[in-house]
Structures are given as C-alpha cells and as structure tokens.
Amino acid sequence: MANTGLLVLTNPARATKLLPVIKEHVLKTLYIQYFPDRNIFISGAYSLSSQKWKGPRHAQTIDNIYAFASTVSSRLDVRVLLSSLKSPNVSIIHTKRPVELVIFDQTYSKKEADTFMQDYLSNTSMGCKFINVDENREEETSMENGEDAEKGEEKVYKNVVLGGTFDRLHSGHKILLSEAVLHCTEKLTVGVTDTNMLKSKILWELIEPCAKRITAVKDFLEDVDPSLKYEVVPISDMYGPTKDDPNMDLIVVSEETVRGGAKVNEIRLQRGLSKLDVHVVKLMQDQSHDEHEESKISSSNQRIRLLGTRLREPNRKDKSLRPYVIGLTGGIASGKSSIAEKLERLGAGHVNCDKIAHDLYAPGRECYNLIVEHFGPGILNSEGAIDRKALGNIVFKKKAIKRVMERNSLSEDEARQRITVQPSNVQQVNEANVVVSTLWSHEVTQKQVQKAWDELKAYLDETSQS
Missing domain, CATH: 3.40.50.620 (HUPs)
Structure with a gap:
C-alpha cells in the first residue's frame, strides 16, 4: 500500500465510487487533481486548454468532494489541488509529499501514464506506479450540479x-x-x-x-x-x-x-x-454524529470521539499495575446541555438551548434575557453576547462544590477549598493516556469507559506477548 497517492479526476461524480476503492491502495495522503471539461491527453500528450481564471466557479465541486471524502475514511488526508483550477498557466503538479501511486479515472496505456508522471509531476517517489480505475459507467452529475450555479461568481x-x-x-x-x-x-x-x-x-x-x-x-x-x-x-x-x-x-x-x-x-x-x-x-453536515454531538462536521466532534481512546502510549518502563491515567474533563456541551437543565430549573420551561452561548441571537432572546437576569451583566462579553467561559465557570464550579459536599459531608467552604487545591483539567489531560468526560449522560460516559477498558485489555494482551 502506498503512503501517498494522486487521483487524476476528469469527472467528479466518479469520486463517490473511486474513493472507497482508493482507500485500499493509499494509506495516508491522497491528492486529487481535478481536470474539468478536458481530457488530460491530446494526441498522446498532456495539455491544458486556455481558460480564463475561474477558481471560484469550481468551489461547489471541491466542497462536494471533501464532503464525500469525510464519509469514506477518517485516516485518509484528502487534499484537492487548486493551482490549475485557478489559472490556465499552471501545468506542473506540485505536491509536498512524493507521489508513490497515480490513480486514473479512465484507462490509459503504460506509455501515456509514464509520460504524464515524468513530464507533469514534480515530486514522485522512485518506482512510482499507476493504476486505472475505469468503471465505464454513464456520467453522473451529482457532484457537478454546483458548477453552473458558480459560473456567475467569478x-x-x-x-x-x-x-x-x-x-x-x-x-x-x-x-x-x-x-x-x-x-x-x-x-x-x-x-x-x-x-x-x-x-x-x-x-x-x-x-x-x-x-x-x-x-x-x-x-x-x-x-x-x-x-x-x-x-x-x-x-x-x-x-x-x-x-x-x-x-x-x-x-x-x-x-x-x-x-x-x-x-x-x-x-x-x-x-x-x-x-x-x-x-x-456553508457548513458541512456530519452524517454520523451522535445525539450528544454537533450536527455539523466539527473539531468538537473529533475531540468527543477521542474520549476513551488512547491519546498517547503508556510508559512501558513503568512496572506498576496502572499503565493508564484517566483524566476527567468538563465544559459546556452542545445540544441538550446542563445549561438547558439549569435554565429549566429556573422556570424557563422547555428550553431549546442548543449551543446557547454561541451567539447573541441563538437560541433566542428568551434564553438570553433569562441568563442575564439570573447571573447579572457580568456574564456578557465585550460584544454583548453570553460569555461561555464565565457561564461555564459559574455553573460547573457550583455543581462540583455541591457534589463534593454531598459525597464527603463537607460544608460549602470546605468543599470549595478542596476543589481549589485539585489539579486542573489541563494538568490531568496532559498527564493522561486516556481521557473520559462526564459532560453528558451516564450512558455516554459508560461508553467512553468501556472503550477505554477495551483498549486497556488490548494493550495488556499486546505487552504480555512481547
């Protein structure tokens, strides 16, 4: 399997069928060079047609390719090359990583493929190979529909x-x-x-x-x-x-x-x-998000999916029976967060507080006014929007104090002092091999712990055999 591949794409609709096949041939980075409205070979040689600068018109096609790529493989780093889409004067294909495998979406002879690789790829590995993946199907248009809409936006x-x-x-x-x-x-x-x-x-x-x-x-x-x-x-x-x-x-x-x-x-x-x-x-929808995750593709979802997984290798020199450190972390969750629960307890009734503090106007003035009334104007940032950090500190600190008071039968002052001397979340995370979070429901936390336990068992099996 090649670490780095280049897909030469003449019809973007084929990407939906090609990418699942390509992930079996390319391990890390897949470059995609899209050539719209032209064949890459004319009389046996590669040629660029003379076109005006038209980068923006292809934006929707590029977006669609990335949108589909996100559903195919999380490990594959897909990068759509843009230089030749923007300017007709660009003919050489530059890539930072040396290309080990070239994939064509049509059938070409070895001579044609070798000519393309030798003359137009600036960075190839020694012994760079090629494959043809030609489905010989009717031309689909699902990924090209956006281009007509983009033609006016030049x-x-x-x-x-x-x-x-x-x-x-x-x-x-x-x-x-x-x-x-x-x-x-x-x-x-x-x-x-x-x-x-x-x-x-x-x-x-x-x-x-x-x-x-x-x-x-x-x-x-x-x-x-x-x-x-x-x-x-x-x-x-x-x-x-x-x-x-x-x-x-x-x-x-x-x-x-x-x-x-x-x-x-x-x-x-x-x-x-x-x-x-x-x-x-436009935002890209995450087709595989869970109930407690955001509906869009986001870094937040990626971080949530890290919970319960191995973030770093345990110290193999440590002979103790605790090769993993579990870190607990907190913050304001998206969706039906504890903030929504807090507001409901304040008498707001059923509150749709999805990402309540993200924007002044979302989810609405009712929640906004209720938060300001309860916590005071100090909860606002310089722009007049809810300061999520301040709100989170208030809500979760009070929640933590109450939990310590009930668990250890302490007064409020004693519980606050105990929390103050505890290591911060950042310190815990930096020392942890695995992180779990109690932000969401008990069931969500349980899944994280189960994931961590499964990884720990696999690690112990691996170390026992080595």
Whole structure:
C-alpha cells in the first residue's frame, strides 16, 4: 500500500465510487487533481486548454468532494489541488509529499501514464506506479450540479483573510480554506485562535497547541496552491489583523460566523479602513454524529470521539499495575446541555438551548434575557453576547462544590477549598493516556469507559506477548 497517492479526476461524480476503492491502495495522503471539461491527453500528450481564471466557479465541486471524502475514511488526508483550477498557466503538479501511486479515472496505456508522471509531476517517489480505475459507467452529475450555479461568481481578490481554531484539520476546515484560496490571487492571511480564546469550546483541554495548528494550516495551504503568499498567525481576539491591515479585500466566514464578519467590518469602518467583502461558506453536515454531538462536521466532534481512546502510549518502563491515567474533563456541551437543565430549573420551561452561548441571537432572546437576569451583566462579553467561559465557570464550579459536599459531608467552604487545591483539567489531560468526560449522560460516559477498558485489555494482551 502506498503512503501517498494522486487521483487524476476528469469527472467528479466518479469520486463517490473511486474513493472507497482508493482507500485500499493509499494509506495516508491522497491528492486529487481535478481536470474539468478536458481530457488530460491530446494526441498522446498532456495539455491544458486556455481558460480564463475561474477558481471560484469550481468551489461547489471541491466542497462536494471533501464532503464525500469525510464519509469514506477518517485516516485518509484528502487534499484537492487548486493551482490549475485557478489559472490556465499552471501545468506542473506540485505536491509536498512524493507521489508513490497515480490513480486514473479512465484507462490509459503504460506509455501515456509514464509520460504524464515524468513530464507533469514534480515530486514522485522512485518506482512510482499507476493504476486505472475505469468503471465505464454513464456520467453522473451529482457532484457537478454546483458548477453552473458558480459560473456567475467569478470575482477574485488580491488579499483575502479568514480565521478559526483549526483543531485537527478536517474536511470542513479544508472547504473553508480552499474557498479562500480559490478567491485569492496574491496573499491569504489566516488567523488561528490562541489559548485565551479557546476556553469556551467543548473539551478545550484537548485542543492542539496553537503552534501545531498553525503548522498544519500552512502545510495544507502550501500544498494545495503553492503560488500564493500565506501569512498564518495566532490571534488573541476575533479581529486579529483585520482591524489594522488596510490592504485586505475579502473575508471568508462560515454560516455560523457571519456575525463575526459583520463585527470586523464595524471596527474597520470605525478605524477609517475600507469595508471587506464577505464570502459565506456553508457548513458541512456530519452524517454520523451522535445525539450528544454537533450536527455539523466539527473539531468538537473529533475531540468527543477521542474520549476513551488512547491519546498517547503508556510508559512501558513503568512496572506498576496502572499503565493508564484517566483524566476527567468538563465544559459546556452542545445540544441538550446542563445549561438547558439549569435554565429549566429556573422556570424557563422547555428550553431549546442548543449551543446557547454561541451567539447573541441563538437560541433566542428568551434564553438570553433569562441568563442575564439570573447571573447579572457580568456574564456578557465585550460584544454583548453570553460569555461561555464565565457561564461555564459559574455553573460547573457550583455543581462540583455541591457534589463534593454531598459525597464527603463537607460544608460549602470546605468543599470549595478542596476543589481549589485539585489539579486542573489541563494538568490531568496532559498527564493522561486516556481521557473520559462526564459532560453528558451516564450512558455516554459508560461508553467512553468501556472503550477505554477495551483498549486497556488490548494493550495488556499486546505487552504480555512481547
């Protein structure tokens, strides 16, 4: 099996049948080079047709490929190359990782395949091989429908900006970044949220270090389009460099961060800077999410799925009977969270508090007003929205104190003192081989513990045989 493969795709509809086959041939990274409306060989040689710059028109097709890829294999890092989609002058295919296997979606001779690999791939391993996966089927159109809709949206910009956490880069991130690349001609600036902006997120203790996330974003961008200049920087507030840089033209946001784009333009106008055009990227639905997970593909879901799994190898030099450390972590869950339960106890009746503190206007003014009335104006951040960190600290600290009081028959002051001297969640997670969380129902926690127990048994069986 090859570590790195390149799929030469002439019809994106074939991806739905090809990717399940390709994952049996490629272990780690799969590049996809999409050639729309042309054959890759003309008179036995590869040729690019002369086309105008049309990167944005292919955005929907790229999004669809990533959306399907997310359902095929979690281990396969799919990267759709964008340079030739943006400019007809690009002919050489550049990849950071050497290509070991080329997959064609049509049948070509060995001579044709060798010519393509020798003349147009800049980075191949010694002994690079190829296979043809030609289904000889009627042309499907499910992944091409979006292109007609995109034809009117051809506007591109010199300087584009976007921001996000980008924890454990997934297909949703790749879509957001790719759409930014497709609309950019010179410089793309990406703000990556630093530590002080993370504590409102679910299982924030499991978020990768900022430096690691920056490296991952830059590596992906330089891979899919090495022609642009990239500036990937840590940001300590929602504005980042947008509040000072007069040269930016377009901001790319997701459907749930549209309000953030509006706030960016507000502060730019206050500072005498030009207003940015805003491009909104649709969220991608997670087809396999559980009830306690978010319905979109998200880093939060990825962190939730890490619970009960082995995060790092146990210390094999430790001869004790405890090769695993279990860390307990807390925070505000999405969906029917403990915040909703808290509000219901306050007399709000049945409250739909899905992601209650994410946005000022979600899930509605009723919940918003009730929270402010109960906890006071100090629960709001500088933007007037609910401060999830502050709310979480209040709710979960009170909950923890009450639990210690009941369990150990202590007074409130004694319970608070005991909690104060306990190691923080971050300390516990950093020392843990496995992390479980009691954020959700007893059944969810039980599944995490069962998963951890199964992995522990497998580990003990492995070590006993070595």
